Amino acid sequence: MTLSSGPVTDKTLSLRPAAVVMELERLGSFSPTRLSFARRLTRLMYQSRWQINCVAFDLDEGGYGSAIYRLETAAKRYHIVVFSRYIADEQRTDRVIADTWDLTFGLVEGEVDDALLASLEANMPLQEAGRQHPRLLVLSRANRSVRNFDAFVAALCAGEQPDVAYLLEAGYLYRTTAVYGNGKFGIADYDRLRTGADFYQPFSPQMTAVYVLREFSVAQVEHIARHKNAAVAVELDLDLRRYLGIGNSTGLGMAPFLINHPQLINHWVYAREQALAVASGQSPLEEQRVHMVRLCRRAMAYFAEMRVEDSAQSVRNTVVYEELDQIVAWLDQVPLDSSLWRQLMDWAETSLSLETQELINTLLIECYPDEVDALEELMSVEEKLDLTPDMPLVQLKQLLETHFDWAIEADFEAAEARYWFWYQSAEKEEPRLGVRGEEAGEEKELALAIAPRAQRVYHAITDFLVDHPRALTIDLLLAHPEHMKAVRRIQTMVATAFGEIRANLWHRDMKPMHLLRTKLSFLGAHRFDPRGDRWVRVTFFQGAPVLSDFDDADADPALFDDWSFPIAPKQQRGLEPR
Amino acid sequence: MKVSLNELQAVCRKAFLGMGFTESHAEDAADMVAWMQSHGLDGLTALSEGLECVKASALQARPEILYEDADLAVVNGQQLSVLASGNLAMELAFAKARARGLSVIKIRHCRQRQLIMGYVCRLADRGMNVTAFWRHAQSPLTEQVVGFRARSNVPFIRVYQLDEAPEENEANDGITIMMANHVDLLPTMRSEHEYALLARHDESDLLAAHRQALEEGILVLPEVWQQLKTLAGHTLVEASSTSRAGAGPAD
Numbered sequence: 001m002t003l004s005s006g007p008v009t010d011k012t013l014s015l016r017p018a019a020v021v022m023e024l025e026r027l028g029s030f031s032p033t034r035l036s037f038a039r040r041l042t043r044l045m046y047q048s049r050w051q052i053n054c055v056a057f058d059l060d061e062g063g064y065g066s067a068i069y070r071l072e073t074a075a076k077r078y079h080i081v082v083f084s085r086y087i088a089d090e091q092r093t094d095r096v097i098a099d100t101w102d103l104t105f106g107l108v109e110g111e112v113d114d115a116l117l118a119s120l121e122a123n124m125p126l127q128e129a130g131r132q133h134p135r136l137l138v139l140s141r142a143n144r145s146v147r148n149f150d151a152f153v154a155a156l157c158a159g160e161q162p163d164v165a166y167l168l169e170a171g172y173l174y175r176t177t178a179v180y181g182n183g184k185f186g187i188a189d190y191d192r193l194r195t196g197a198d199f200y201q202p203f204s205p206q207m208t209a210v211y212v213l214r215e216f217s218v219a220q221v222e223h224i225a226r227h228k229n230a231a232v233a234v235e236l237d238l239d240l241r242r243y244l245g246i247g248n249s250t251g252l253g254m255a256p257f258l259i260n261h262p263q264l265i266n267h268w269v270y271a272r273e274q275a276l277a278v279a280s281g282q283s284p285l286e287e288q289r290v291h292m293v294r295l296c297r298r299a300m301a302y303f304a305e306m307r308v309e310d311s312a313q314s315v316r317n318t319v320v321y322e323e324l325d326q327i328v329a330w331l332d333q334v335p336l337d338s339s340l341w342r343q344l345m346d347w348a349e350t351s352l353s354l355e356t357q358e359l360i361n362t363l364l365i366e367c368y369p370d371e372v373d374a375l376e377e378l379m380s381v382e383e384k385l386d387l388t389p390d391m392p393l394v395q396l397k398q399l400l401e402t403h404f405d406w407a408i409e410a411d412f413e414a415a416e417a418r419y420w421f422w423y424q425s426a427e428k429e430e431p432r433l434g435v436r437g438e439e440a441g442e443e444k445e446l447a448l449a450i451a452p453r454a455q456r457v458y459h460a461i462t463d464f465l466v467d468h469p470r471a472l473t474i475d476l477l478l479a480h481p482e483h484m485k486a487v488r489r490i491q492t493m494v495a496t497a498f499g500e501i502r503a504n505l506w507h508r509d510m511k512p513m514h515l516l517r518t519k520l521s522f523l524g525a526h527r528f529d530p531r532g533d534r535w536v537r538v539t540f541f542q543g544a545p546v547l548s549d550f551d552d553a554d555a556d557p558a559l560f561d562d563w564s565f566p567i568a569p570k571q572q573r574g575l576e577p578r
Numbered sequence: 579m580k581v582s583l584n585e586l587q588a589v590c591r592k593a594f595l596g597m598g599f600t601e602s603h604a605e606d607a608a609d610m611v612a613w614m615q616s617h618g619l620d621g622l623t624a625l626s627e628g629l630e631c632v633k634a635s636a637l638q639a640r641p642e643i644l645y646e647d648a649d650l651a652v653v654n655g656q657q658l659s660v661l662a663s664g665n666l667a668m669e670l671a672f673a674k675a676r677a678r679g680l681s682v683i684k685i686r687h688c689r690q691r692q693l694i695m696g697y698v699c700r701l702a703d704r705g706m707n708v709t710a711f712w713r714h715a716q717s718p719l720t721e722q723v724v725g726f727r728a729r730s731n732v733p734f735i736r737v738y739q740l741d742e743a744p745e746e747n748e749a750n751d752g753i754t755i756m757m758a759n760h761v762d763l764l765p766t767m768r769s770e771h772e773y774a775l776l777a778r779h780d781e782s783d784l785l786a787a788h789r790q791a792l793e794e795g796i797l798v799l800p801e802v803w804q805q806l807k808t809l810a811g812h813t814l815v816e817a818s819s820t821s822r823a824g825a826g827p828a829d
Contacts, residue, residue: 439821
């Protein structure tokens with residue numbers, strides 16, 4: 001099957017039902033796929049021959065100062081500007097309430113002249129407290145992994161390569177703590193980018209800025225090492241450069257995005273499910289079975305190396321590792337059949353953990369790049385929740401019964417079912433969770449729990465129809481305007497394939513981490529390392545090609561595409577066995 | 579100071595929530611103001627100058643229907659802002675136009691009438707031809723006519739001065755809106771009275787203003803911004819050690 005570059009939908013494909021896919025725990029088990037934004041970026045950079053060069057590098061011997069990288073695409077010129085400042089160890093915090101960071105950086109559209117640089121220098125380090133320039137497409141900041149940073153500098157200035165084991169604990173020198181786009185604090189609106197050639201996909205400017213930060217992080221440690229010991233200092237080995245990513249530390253702030261952008265999430269899931277349906281519907285050749293085994297073995301090595309602090313995640317990773325071993329054995333034993341992939345999915349569904357099931361799906365999608373890559377065009381959408389005021393109320397009731405049965409039938413009265421409430425703190429407007437009836441702020445609850453709202457609308461419709469059996473939607477809303485937001489959303493989302501995330505966000509057992517992981521998987525984050533239920537560290541671009549790879553005319557094209565589930569490069573020191 | 583469109587929408591939405599608007603009404607009101615501002619039509623001045631009226635309108639999300647049949651409706655704006663219940667009145671007319679091909683709605687006794695454009699644009703985007711019409715009962719009398727063609731994001735706007743209009747016995751402080759599924763309703767003036775064109779905005783002018791707003795940011799007065807931020811602050815919960823725990827573990 002050949003897919004065009006435009007949005008692709010094949011209605012004949014058998015997609016998994018929303019009732020399966022949109023369960024929060026399953027979404028929270030997703031791994032990044034080749035459609036994820038980080039993976040797409042390196043393909044795009046390679047295919048479109050983006051040129052990225054450092055055009056200014058004004059750092060002192062301690063690595064403090066500024067640097068500017070120029071990005072040239074076929075359509076436009078951009079600049080990534082980085083400011084590096086000294087901060088004391090006690091000032092370094094990943095919390096959103098921080099007000100100083102090791103690095104602040106951003107992606108600028110167009111040229112950076114002295115006046116703009118001065119404006120950026122005055123405002124960018126202030127982040128949320130600054131007034132940012134409208135040509136700034138991305139605003140971000142990052143803190144050092146002090147342990148890794150110091151170890152890398154020490155090794156390089158001693159003429160040695162750092163021990164790769166450092167990167168097994170944390171695969172980066174810097175981790176970002178927020179990467180802002182879409183008009184935050186005065187930067188450019190996404191609306192402006194949507195019609196452009198380069199950054200029309202959501203999160204593509206953010207991914208670009210983070211990718212360039214990775215290059216800067218290496219250049220900075222090499223620079224410091226050279227200043228410490230010019231005669232002996234060496235550059236970082238190419239394999240280590242590739243294995244070095246950029247970390248990200250994320251908290252609850254990411255969670256509302258998943259709820260507030262249902263059409264976008266539907267598109268992301270739809271693209272992924274279409275890809276899975278395309279891949280699993282293929283009749284595999286022996287070489288594809290071999291390729292799948294190779295991918296499984298690479299993922300096994302990746303999980304074997306991964307060290308996370310969270311004990312529950314550590315157990316899940318061990319289970320995935322062991323189940324991957326079973327899959328390899330299964331693939332060796334089962335006869336090559338046209339329905340092999342379907343059989344594999346069926347077996348996994350009945351016998352393996354959710355994380356492994358979704359990992360298999362990720363790997364299956366990986367096997368068919370020519371068939372699935374065009375689906376990346378489905379990952380953006382113009383979001384509009386529109387009312388259909390002339391829809392008969394009876395029809396709206398039926399649609400609710402069909403598409404929101406999971407919400408209508410749920411119990412939201414039990415104490416456990418309405419345990420949490422979401423609110424926004426005065427501290428940098430950060431979203432937080434409070435215990436209903438115990439903590440202050442319930443009267444200012446954020447309306448993130450969609451399921452109880454859908455249920456309330458359903459009851460209101462049922463009651464209204466008793467006296468007004470021929471009523472339209474507008475009749476209900478004229479009597480009960482408070483339901484307008486929910487009705488708009490319901491009428492819009494019932495027309496989508498996957499619709500809403502099926503969860504009660506009030507429930508005591510609800511894990512916000514699942515929401516974070518869902519989004520992070522679509523962004524392309526690896527090394528999922530939760531810190532409790534509401535805080536997670538991940539790594540981007542670990543294993544990805546570095547800038548010098550793009551300049552190498554002899555480089556294997558697979559280098560720019562096939563870099564998921566990265567494995568540590570082998571060093572003489574070797575790795576501790578699992 | 580300059581702000582982005584998304585930022586303006588977000589702050590306005592929270593400010594309206596802080597005033598007591600329901601969620602959908604807060605979102606719609608924010609979109610109406612931001613749409614005006616981003617098209618060079620100064621929605622923030624209209625909002626700021628009428629802020630007390632807007633605050634008083636916050637709890638009145640339900641339009642009072644004075645008359646209604648299959649084609650027509652007359653609603654009482656109760657001397658409140660169109661931000662309060664203008665959205666539902668528009669949706670009522672939209673439903674009638676979808677059913678009958680053409681509908682007319684009159685919102686009597688309403689304030690900040692120009693802000694209605696920010697909601698009418700949504701209806702046009704959904705495939706409706708819409709013309710809104712209102713008079714300013716000053717001397718000399720002026721008429722404003724706003725016409726959106728279906729699927730267009732921007733209207734034609736005309737403001738006329740009428741020198742010889744007949745006297746009226748009743749204050750004309752309403753808006754009349756016509757919607758048609760299949761017929762263009764553009765504001766071409768035909769009058770037997772003397773009139774002068776005071777202002778005119780064509781689609782291209784408004785598109786250029788919008789493009790400029792996206793490229794250069796939207797200019798807002800710092801005091802107005804602060805006013806909105808203060809109102810938005812009413813939606814936030816003061817931080818405490820307990821609430822900090824609700825953000826998850828620290829570093």
